[in-house]
Amino acid sequence: MKKIIGLVGIAGVMLLSACSNSDEALVISGKPWTEQFILPQILGQYIEEKTDIDVEYKEGLGEVAIMTPALEKGDIDLYVEYTGTGLKDVLKEESEVGESSDSVLEKVRKGYEEKFEATWLSPLGFENTYTLAYTKDNEYNAETYSELVEASKTGGMVFGAPHAFYERKGDGFDDLINTYPFVFSETQSLDPNVMYEALKNGDVDVIPAFTTDGRIERFDLQTTTDDLGFFPKYDAAPVVRMDALQKFPELEDVLNELAGKISEEDMLMMNARVDIDGDKPEDVAHDFLVEKGLIEK
Numbered sequence: 001m002k003k004i005i006g007l008v009g010i011a012g013v014m015l016l017s018a019c020s021n022s023d024e025a026l027v028i029s030g031k032p033w034t035e036q037f038i039l040p041q042i043l044g045q046y047i048e049e050k051t052d053i054d055v056e057y058k059e060g061l062g063e064v065a066i067m068t069p070a071l072e073k074g075d076i077d078l079y080v081e082y083t084g085t086g087l088k089d090v091l092k093e094e095s096e097v098g099e100s101s102d103s104v105l106e107k108v109r110k111g112y113e114e115k116f117e118a119t120w121l122s123p124l125g126f127e128n129t130y131t132l133a134y135t136k137d138n139e140y141n142a143e144t145y146s147e148l149v150e151a152s153k154t155g156g157m158v159f160g161a162p163h164a165f166y167e168r169k170g171d172g173f174d175d176l177i178n179t180y181p182f183v184f185s186e187t188q189s190l191d192p193n194v195m196y197e198a199l200k201n202g203d204v205d206v207i208p209a210f211t212t213d214g215r216i217e218r219f220d221l222q223t224t225t226d227d228l229g230f231f232p233k234y235d236a237a238p239v240v241r242m243d244a245l246q247k248f249p250e251l252e253d254v255l256n257e258l259a260g261k262i263s264e265e266d267m268l269m270m271n272a273r274v275d276i277d278g279d280k281p282e283d284v285a286h287d288f289l290v291e292k293g294l295i296e297k
Contacts, residue, residue, distance in 0.1 A: 025056040026248060029076040031067065032060035033192040034274050034281070035128065035212060035267060039080040041285030042262070043238060043255065049295040050254045063164040064089055072116045077244040078255075082128060083108050084232035086120070086239070088170030097229035101127075104233045112239065119245070121252060122259035123237040126212060126267050130231050131223040133209035133216060135199060144227040145180050148206065152183045159184040160204030162192040171231055179230045193275070196221075212264055214272025236262070261292060 028044050030036035037059060044055040058076055061067060068090050070076045083101070086108035087093050093111065095104060101123070109120040132148055134140055142148040151157065159182070166173045166189060173187070184206075190198055195207045196215040209216055209223065216223060238255050245252050270288060273279040289295040 025054040026078060026244060026251070027056045027058055027076045029058040029061045029067065029070065029079045031063055031079075034271050035210070036060070036080065037281040038270050038274065038285050039124075039236070041282045042288060043078065043080070043258070045282075045285055045289055046258060046294060047251070047254055049289075050257075051248070051250050053248050053251065065164070065167070068116065071118055071239065071241060074241065074243065078238060078240045080124070080236050081120075081239045082234035082236055083120070083123075084129070084171060084234040086112065087232055089168050089172075091115070092170060094170070095232035099232065101233045101235050105235065105237070113242070117242045118239055119242060121238045121240060122256045123235040124258055124262045125236075125260040126262050126264040127233060127235050128210050128212045128264075128267070129234040130208045130226070131211050131216075132206055133199065133221045133223050134206050135202070136220060136222050138205060138222075140222075142222075142224055144225045145230070146227050148224050149180050149182050152206075155183070156185050157183070157206060158186045158188065158204045159206050160188040160190045160195050160198050161208050162195065163189045164192075165208055176230060179228055196275075212267040212271060213275070214268045214270075215275055217268070218272060218276050258294070261294065262288075 026047065028040045030040040040057055040059065044057060047053055048055050061070060061076065064081070064085055067079060067081070071079070083104045084095065087095055087104055091108065091111040093107060105120060105123065112118045112120060132145055140148060140151040142151050161173065169175070188204055190204070195204070196209070196213065196219060198204050199207050199221070200219050209221065240251070240255070266288065270284045273284045274281055290297050
């Protein structure tokens with residue numbers, strides 16, 4: 001009898017393990033920087049409020065070179081990507097100067113469905129593009145990238161960017177230099193979460209800042225305009241595996257309820273709360289959803 005009981009116990013443990021397996025959960029991930037810690041929480045908490053889907057978070061998994069294979073292999077089911085990144089860095093396609101958000105979205109949706117069996121849902125409402133930023137005490141007097149190029153020719157300008165920016169194809173450092181012939185005395189590879197401090201402290205002179213980063217305003221940085229249209233649209237939207245949509249039939253409609261709900265100002269304020277005020281991403285996400293009336297307290 002003891003052997004029978006033992007076998008039954010083992011079987012029960014195996015059954016419980018199977019029931020709690022992550023295969024039964026929707027796996028949401030993000031990249032290793034502030035905004036991408038907040039956005040998975042917004043998606044996940046909203047899904048948990050509106051459905052019975054179990055959500056698992058894999059935070060800060062990696063940049064796009066890691067996220068795309070993880071999505072394709074099924075290691076993750078869902079994350080927020082930016083349309084321009086999907087177009088240039090992943091699909092290796094070009095964009096036209098002034099190309100509309102809808103056109104870029106259509107291209108990436110078609111490309112991801114064909115190549116990765118994943119699709120792009122409705123954009124969340126904000127664009128996070130690049131702006132070359134510098135501290136006002138540098139007195140470059142540049143309002144555009146082209147004017148900043150001229151300032152760089154006087155010598156001594158140090159450029160700092162995340163390591164991934166130097167590796168990106170289509171919208172990274174090498175292509176930027178081909179379009180705008182900057183003359184940098186030095187380039188530095190910096191963690192995206194510390195490059196603003198490096199700029200503020202004078203360790204570097206120019207960075208490719210994210211337009212939704214609250215430190216631009218808090219640190220009183222000068223931003224510049226991409227006057228030659230080098231960067232495409234970078235509208236933020238959920239990217240999800242087709243298998244996950246089949247597995248969780250309610251998922252697409254629920255996620256699309258978040259379409260247009262996050263403004264650039266909303267994202268700026270949320271990022272600032274984490275980066276400057278030290279609040280936790282999950283708390284910031286929860287507060288946003290409550291304040292917008294999307295979930296109950």
